[in-house]
Amino acid sequence: MKLSQCAWLILAIVLLSGCFSHSGSSSADLDKTIHTSLYPTGKYKIKREDPQRVLLEVAGLAEQQQTAKALIKTDLVAVVVDFKQHRLIQQPQVVARFDPSKVAYTQLDPKQNLAHLPKRPEQIRIYLKHGNRHQPAEVIVPVQGMGYFSMLYGYAAFNLHTLRLERIGFYQQAETPALGGQIMTNKKWLNQFSGKQVLNNGQPVFKVAPRHGHASIHSFDAISGATHTSKGVANLLNYWCGPAGYGPFFAKLSSQAS
Template sequence: MSANNDSFGKTIFVAVALCLVCSLVVSGAAVILKEDQQANKAADVQRSILIAAGVVGADEQADFGKLFQEKVEAQVVDFETGDIAKDIAPASFDQRQASKKPETSIKLSKGEDPASIKRRSNYGKVYLLKENGKLSKIVIPVHGYGLFSTLYGFIALEADTRTVAGIRFYEHGETPGLGAEITNPQWISKWDGKEVLNQNYKPSLKLVKNGADQTNEIDALSGATYTSNGVENLVNYWLGDKAFGPYLAKLRGGKHGV
């Protein structure tokens, strides 16, 4: 009986010890690789911005970090005023993290939240591209809920702030073959030249099921109504008065030096 107890105890000891060792190895690897993971994530964001703006193709290989530094100027925007927050360094500002903290964000009511984001940070980051000293593209981060996940992406506008130059979603958890078609190049190409703000500069995007034939319409994703509605809502929200709308108005008025 004693020998059996000793054997059982040794088995438990070995199992616990093995779990502890594995936990330490996994934790250590996570700490060691954290900087590399953050760098890869930042590089993917830069690549997505360049693709949305049409600087590089979706399958093109390049030194994205170098291109980003050469082509893109980041600005932090005060959503309430539309002014540039000159006391906040764009390189260190994380809009997604800011939206999670009560002291750096606001809670949205249901009526204020068509994109279902729940909280909106007080500031946002926008990206400008210039050619020969003149504004060429404005790239705006957008996110909102689809069917199963929050969709994260960028929409690039021409200098008129109304016309789409490109769009790219770089993170989502939608259904493959249905909602996940938001990354399909054929569907993305349908956005080029569409007008997402009307003549009064109000958000006017519509995703329609029966064939898009208006300048503000995009074909909805087949079999993915909730994802399509989510895309429509998130684009209209982030281009509206409660987000980047005031900034875009001042940009058109020449108040941001471009």
């Protein structure tokens, strides 16, 4: 190889190596890196289950030998929460006409709410489950909030008399597979939420236990290797049970059930 050819080859190698060097990153690339580290979304594939099936599991109706549509119609009573007007819509005719696809949204600052939500529907459909005396015994509500890598979507059931958690389940997430992704599959971990109390004297205080096996009524054990995802679950429950979420409506429903 001629000397001039070697020189050009060396120059090409140097230039190409610079394309992969992080030392010469632009400020835009640096901003993107910082943003990704603070809000690390979209890293893993979205995992999704049938929301109706998860709703029935959380409502304690999964073992019934009927279709999901029939069970929701016969065993659950739909109610619409109107956040904008601070009221519960319970008239069957009005609720039957409710269309989630036409609901307006309120823009939120993700840094200013526990669930890190960018927006929230102004109306949400929730469900009441009757007890043995045909009185509302449980309320099943949609919940969502930021985990570690993704937005988490699910349902939570609460006892209307004590406001303790009965069951919780998730139908969509994109957390780390086999770690945070267990929020959809680890039944033992999900079962620990039964009987937990998110509120203390009306204030949301739910958290991850400081050490595994030392959970109290107001805390729970994290998924091993997925503390950030677990904290996301605590945050979203605190948000939705608090004054900006279903908290005021839980109080109304609880008084009606008494």
